Amino acid sequence: MAARYDVIVVGAGIVGAASAWQILRQWPACRLLIIEKESAPAQHQSSHNSGVVHAGVYYPAGSLKARMCREGLQQTRDFCQRHALPFRQCGKWIVAATPQQVPGLRALEARARQNGLAPTWLSDGELRERQPMLAGVAALSVKESAIVDYAAICRQLLHDVQRAGAELRCALPVDRIDERTSEIVVGSGEQTFHARQLLCCAGLMSDRLARLQGIDCDFRIIPFRGEFYRLAPRCDDWVPHLVYPVPDPTLPFLGVHLTPRVGGGVLAGPNAMLALAREGYRRRDIDAASLREMASFPGFWRLLASHPRAGLRELHNAYSARHYLKGLQQYCPAIELHDLLPAPAGVRAQAVSRRGELLNDFHFLQSARSIHVGNAPSPAATSALLIGEHIAAQVLARR
Numbered sequence: 001m002a003a004r005y006d007v008i009v010v011g012a013g014i015v016g017a018a019s020a021w022q023i024l025r026q027w028p029a030c031r032l033l034i035i036e037k038e039s040a041p042a043q044h045q046s047s048h049n050s051g052v053v054h055a056g057v058y059y060p061a062g063s064l065k066a067r068m069c070r071e072g073l074q075q076t077r078d079f080c081q082r083h084a085l086p087f088r089q090c091g092k093w094i095v096a097a098t099p100q101q102v103p104g105l106r107a108l109e110a111r112a113r114q115n116g117l118a119p120t121w122l123s124d125g126e127l128r129e130r131q132p133m134l135a136g137v138a139a140l141s142v143k144e145s146a147i148v149d150y151a152a153i154c155r156q157l158l159h160d161v162q163r164a165g166a167e168l169r170c171a172l173p174v175d176r177i178d179e180r181t182s183e184i185v186v187g188s189g190e191q192t193f194h195a196r197q198l199l200c201c202a203g204l205m206s207d208r209l210a211r212l213q214g215i216d217c218d219f220r221i222i223p224f225r226g227e228f229y230r231l232a233p234r235c236d237d238w239v240p241h242l243v244y245p246v247p248d249p250t251l252p253f254l255g256v257h258l259t260p261r262v263g264g265g266v267l268a269g270p271n272a273m274l275a276l277a278r279e280g281y282r283r284r285d286i287d288a289a290s291l292r293e294m295a296s297f298p299g300f301w302r303l304l305a306s307h308p309r310a311g312l313r314e315l316h317n318a319y320s321a322r323h324y325l326k327g328l329q330q331y332c333p334a335i336e337l338h339d340l341l342p343a344p345a346g347v348r349a350q351a352v353s354r355r356g357e358l359l360n361d362f363h364f365l366q367s368a369r370s371i372h373v374g375n376a377p378s379p380a381a382t383s384a385l386l387i388g389e390h391i392a393a394q395v396l397a398r399r
């Protein structure tokens with residue numbers, strides 16, 4: 001007999017895991033199945049990221065990102081404390097390297113205040129005095145930002161949901177979704193699963209799964225590889241906190257930054273380079289299906305046309321370590337080329353509209369029996385428990 005569930009969650013990244021966790025917290029008797037295509041959970045974005053718990057500096061007041069980031073930080077901290085997982089509140093400094101960047105930094109300060117934070121403004125003298133390894137004309141210090149290990153959080157969430165009775169099935173790529181009046185049927189190869197409700201948290205594949213179900217999806221996921229370097233051990237104690245540049249306000253990426261890791265060492269990155277495969281972690285990864293999808297989507301060409309300078313800058317960054325280094329030296333001049341050691345890259349799932357706009361906020365698609373998380377870029381790892389709470393409320397309302 002075919003297996004029957006109340007809820008099937010597709011995708012065992014941090015958003016799927018946190019959603020399952022929140023559903024079971026509020027509906028303990030729920031028969032819940034999580035289906036993951038890889039042989040283990042958290043193999044994509046949830047383990048290939050900067051590990052930053054964002055405080056909510058960048059996001060427009062009233063956006064889902066702003067709200068879910070602030071509360072997400074608190075829930076992430078509580079979760080880590082309860083499970084003895086690392087959570088280090090190291091704080092963040094955003095550094096204006098030139099006078100031209102000061103208005104952008106002032107705008108971030110105002111936005112941070114709107115979002116309930118109390119950042120500290122540092123003049124160039126205060127910056128030099130408090131942090132001699134950094135250079136700049138001003139900086140904004142945000143004490144709430146922290147670092148964690150999101151893959152470990154994801155594994156703990158899945159451990160909890162399995163203890164609460166949920167099933168996790170890995171190595172099962174979902175290739176069929178059939179929504180009927182009384183149920184929704186999910187297939188992977190020979191196997192078929194029936195449920196009352198479906199939740200898709202498929203990250204880099206979110207639009208493909210929505211279209212697989214026949215949902216009208218007017219965006220495409222465009223993959224942006226984020227390439228990192230590990231800094232040489234001599235740099236480990238140079239900066240105890242996160243150091244960010246003032247970002248380009250027209251793009252959702254935060255610029256190449258310095259990130260201490262909870263396990264030790266410091267990462268530099270990530271850049272934001274168009275990837276030629278949805279899961280293209282190496283520059284040589286090219287996938288014909290991903291290329292065809294991009295090339296046939298008008299929003300892709302409009303996006304390229306509207307950001308030519310940023311595109312060229314990222315290309316330069318990706319192929320020239322010296323160029324990458326120049327960006328870092330703007331705010332940390334002591335870093336040298338031999339300090340940049342290889343580190344694994346990540347690939348961001350960024351939804352792009354038909355008009356070529358990068359979707360800035362979290363975005364969800366729905367049908368009578370399904371919810372698809374369409375766009376969950378950074379800070380979705382920070383916000384995963386809040387996204388999960390938001391989804392659980394809808395799942396419970398439909399019960």
Ligand SMILES: Cc1cc2nc3c(=O)[nH]c(=O)nc-3n(C[C@H](O)[C@H](O)[C@H](O)COP(=O)(O)OP(=O)(O)OC[C@H]3O[C@@H](n4cnc5c(N)ncnc54)[C@H](O)[C@@H]3O)c2cc1C
Pocket residue numbers: 010011012013014015016035036037038041042043044045046047048049050051052053054172173174175201202203204205209225226270345346347348349373376377378379380381382383
């Ligand atoms: C370089 C980089 C740096 C980042 N830094 C930060 C940061 O510092 N702070 C922060 O908050 N956020 C950060 N992010 C963003 C954050 O990592 C993501 O927003 C978050 O991990 C998204 O989680 P997810 O569960 O939606 O996606 P994923 O972790 O990608 O999980 C999706 C899952 O769905 C599965 N799946 C897909 N298709 C199928 C299918 N057909 N059948 C079954 N399973 C399927 C995949 O295998 C995968 O396991 C960063 C991202 C990147 C790439």
